[in-house]
Amino acid sequence: MTFREFREEMRKHWAKMCDEATALFVVDADGNELYERYQSAFAPGDNMIYRKRPEHDCSSCRHFINQVGGAVEIKHDGSVVTIWGFKTGDQKYQRVCDTMDRFVKSLPIKDVLLASRGPVGHDHDMEYMDGGIINQYDHLNVMLPRYCIVSNDARLGEMQSEARIKKNVLKRALEEIQPDAVDTVLELIASNTLYKGQEWKASISQFKEFQKFYRSVDKSKKDNVAWLKAAENVNFARIRNTSIGTLLVNISEGMDLEQAVTQYERITAPENYKRPKAIFTQRMLEDARKKIEELGYLDSLPRRFATLNDITVNNILFANRNIKPSISGGMDATDFFGQMQKDMQNVNPKRFDRVEEISEEKFVNDVLPTAQTVELFFENRFAKNMVSLIAPINRDAKSMFKWGNPFSWAYSGNVTDSLMKEHVKAAGGKIDGVLRFSIMWNDVGSHNRNDEDAHCIEPGGYHIFFGRKIDNMTGGMLDVDITHPALCVPAVENITWPDIDKMKEGLYQFFVHTYCGRCGRGGFRAEIEFDGQIYHYDYHHDTRTGRDYPIANVILKDGKFTIVEHMPSNISSMEVWGLKTNQFIPVSIICYSPNYWDEQKGIGHQHLFFMLNGCTNTEEPNGFYNEFLNNELTPHKRVMEALGGKAHVQSADNQLSGVGFSMTKRSDVIVKVTGATERIMRVMF
Numbered sequence: 001m002t003f004r005e006f007r008e009e010m011r012k013h014w015a016k017m018c019d020e021a022t023a024l025f026v027v028d029a030d031g032n033e034l035y036e037r038y039q040s041a042f043a044p045g046d047n048m049i050y051r052k053r054p055e056h057d058c059s060s061c062r063h064f065i066n067q068v069g070g071a072v073e074i075k076h077d078g079s080v081v082t083i084w085g086f087k088t089g090d091q092k093y094q095r096v097c098d099t100m101d102r103f104v105k106s107l108p109i110k111d112v113l114l115a116s117r118g119p120v121g122h123d124h125d126m127e128y129m130d131g132g133i134i135n136q137y138d139h140l141n142v143m144l145p146r147y148c149i150v151s152n153d154a155r156l157g158e159m160q161s162e163a164r165i166k167k168n169v170l171k172r173a174l175e176e177i178q179p180d181a182v183d184t185v186l187e188l189i190a191s192n193t194l195y196k197g198q199e200w201k202a203s204i205s206q207f208k209e210f211q212k213f214y215r216s217v218d219k220s221k222k223d224n225v226a227w228l229k230a231a232e233n234v235n236f237a238r239i240r241n242t243s244i245g246t247l248l249v250n251i252s253e254g255m256d257l258e259q260a261v262t263q264y265e266r267i268t269a270p271e272n273y274k275r276p277k278a279i280f281t282q283r284m285l286e287d288a289r290k291k292i293e294e295l296g297y298l299d300s301l302p303r304r305f306a307t308l309n310d311i312t313v314n315n316i317l318f319a320n321r322n323i324k325p326s327i328s329g330g331m332d333a334t335d336f337f338g339q340m341q342k343d344m345q346n347v348n349p350k351r352f353d354r355v356e357e358i359s360e361e362k363f364v365n366d367v368l369p370t371a372q373t374v375e376l377f378f379e380n381r382f383a384k385n386m387v388s389l390i391a392p393i394n395r396d397a398k399s400m401f402k403w404g405n406p407f408s409w410a411y412s413g414n415v416t417d418s419l420m421k422e423h424v425k426a427a428g429g430k431i432d433g434v435l436r437f438s439i440m441w442n443d444v445g446s447h448n449r450n451d452e453d454a455h456c457i458e459p460g461g462y463h464i465f466f467g468r469k470i471d472n473m474t475g476g477m478l479d480v481d482i483t484h485p486a487l488c489v490p491a492v493e494n495i496t497w498p499d500i501d502k503m504k505e506g507l508y509q510f511f512v513h514t515y516c517g518r519c520g521r522g523g524f525r526a527e528i529e530f531d532g533q534i535y536h537y538d539y540h541h542d543t544r545t546g547r548d549y550p551i552a553n554v555i556l557k558d559g560k561f562t563i564v565e566h567m568p569s570n571i572s573s574m575e576v577w578g579l580k581t582n583q584f585i586p587v588s589i590i591c592y593s594p595n596y597w598d599e600q601k602g603i604g605h606q607h608l609f610f611m612l613n614g615c616t617n618t619e620e621p622n623g624f625y626n627e628f629l630n631n632e633l634t635p636h637k638r639v640m641e642a643l644g645g646k647a648h649v650q651s652a653d654n655q656l657s658g659v660g661f662s663m664t665k666r667s668d669v670i671v672k673v674t675g676a677t678e679r680i681m682r683v684m685f
Contacts, residue, residue, distance in 0.1 A: 078221025459506025
């Protein structure tokens with residue numbers, strides 16, 4: 001075997017390592033020692049003196065071995081494959097490979113392999129002799145995969161340091177956090193006891209699964225397994241250094257559960273946070289029950305969805321003419337509405353296409369008194385504004401609340417609007433910007449390990465992609481970049497802009513580039529989101545290496561976004577509580593929140609509710625919340641928090657559910673009002 005043939009076998013082996021791995025690593029070895037081992041690995045007579053130096057001794061090969069002679073791929077089980085771990089079929093070079101392979105495997109991993117250039121080593125040199133003779137000297141050299149290349153040379157050391165820290169933090173978590181503590185926190189999340197606990201559920205569940213595997217691995221391979229998992233950028237790699245990690249460590253170290261959860265909440269929750277499900281003792285439960293019985297509130301605990309029959313007419317700002325006879329308050333109120341309808345029967349509504357803006361106050365005081373019908377344009381963004389009125393099952397139950405009626409309300413707590421957004425969030429991407437471009441592949445059942453890239457060319461020509469991930473001027477950032485999708489796991493990439501005021505006006509060009517097609521099937525999906533609307537794009541064809549796939553252009557002008565599409569899309573239409581979004585929905589009644597009924601003022605924040613026809617709450621809202629309760633129940637707040645969660649609301653026909661707006665938060669809603677005319681207006685809060 002010639003040296004050139006030996007080098008070609010090394011290149012083949014290296015290419016396989018690069019393709020199978022998502023990251024490569026280097027062992028803790030001095031480069032000079034590696035090179036000396038390489039030289040001494042040749043048998044006597046296999047590395048003869050050529051002119052003044054041994055045949056295989058050259059500065060180019062020395063540089064190559066210094067840089068990647070200690071390179072390894074870590075397998076799933078923690079075993080390693082070195083750059084020397086291949087068969088040559090030649091006794092001379094196999095001796096070298098085996099010697100180097102054993103030595104590299106004996107050393108611990110030191111760093112991820114990163115470099116500022118793709119090629120390592122030099123292919124060959126030419127020597128021109130007298131008489132036209134040309135000598136060619138071949139050298140060791142390979143190409144680094146893209147995931148090993150750092151475009152900013154100054155960041156190389158910093159990135160290796162970050163990788164070491166991440167691995168060390170993960171390994172400490174795996175060894176210091178006890179499995180029982182993980183199970184306890186998952187139970188707290190399942191019982192809705194932890195503030196924002198659901199946000200950690202996926203990460204903790206993944207940590208639990210990996211920790212079980214880590215504990216089954218041989219001790220000599222545990223460090224390698226931690227390196228590999230940390231390099232995969234999993235969500236739980238730094239879990240020990242998070243608020244939930246503090247909770248896990250405290251429980252592992254034997255801290256009292258109530259104290260550990262309280263410390264977690266001090267870090268995570270706002271000052272006015274009140275846990276919907278409290279941790280409490282049996283004694284506390286007994287004391288609270290005695291107080292509730294003493295105050296006569298036992299009948300007030302069972303709750304159900306409120307209906308039209310529960311509400312008196314004096315607490316309704318508007319009622320659709322088709323449902324007014326169902327409202328409590330007697331025939332006088334019905335006759336009043338009926339007379340108003342008669343006054344308007346002979347008027348043919350004049351239709352207007354123009355959308356006018358109007359304040360909430362003018363809408364309530366000037367528009368609703370003469371309105372016959374109101375329809376609300378049900379936008380995607382209202383998924384988190386969904387609200388239900390809650391009443392006691394016993395109509396005569398005493399009010400437990402700070403206001404004089406027994407009604408409460410509950411907003412939605414778990415509506416999501418995009419599966420792709422959930423995958424982006426799980427990968428560590430931002431989903432709450434003013435403009436978002438996300439892509440996803442490897443999610444439709446077929447194995448698709450292509451390397452698809454999200455790109456955007458901003459106004460002025462700045463290009464955001466894997467090579468330049470951040471535009472500091474506009475705030476645009478590629479925060480998720482996946483190059484080697486895991487088996488059967490959806491891969492995503494994501495670009496967002498957090499602040500419209502920093503963005504340049506003009507054209508934002510979005511496209512997908514196939515950096516590497518690995519025979520993947522299934523194409524890709526893309527989403528563009530702004531102003532509460534999500535535009536979905538599905539490309540069902542195979543993609544090719546090096547090709548761009550234009551999606552759409554988004555234009556920013558005068559603070560408003562518009563879109564020009566290159567692919568056909570469908571605007572995301574969700575089903576929320578039995579209603580389809582992006583259409584007008586008839587409003588049954590409009591009213592303020594119960595804390596402002598019967599001319600009550602100043603008892604907490606005021607809300608305006610639009611109850612929608614056919615809207616049915618699909619969740620299990622709490623029957624009440626601590627902030628609603630009378631002060632005499634404050635000493636028992638932990639038990640009352642738990643009771644609020646236990647008092648799940650019973651279903652009711654024709655429940656009053658719809659969209660709610662707090663008067664303290666800026667928002668708006670488009671409504672179509674029919675009266676003497678038909679008007680479309682944007683109500684501003």
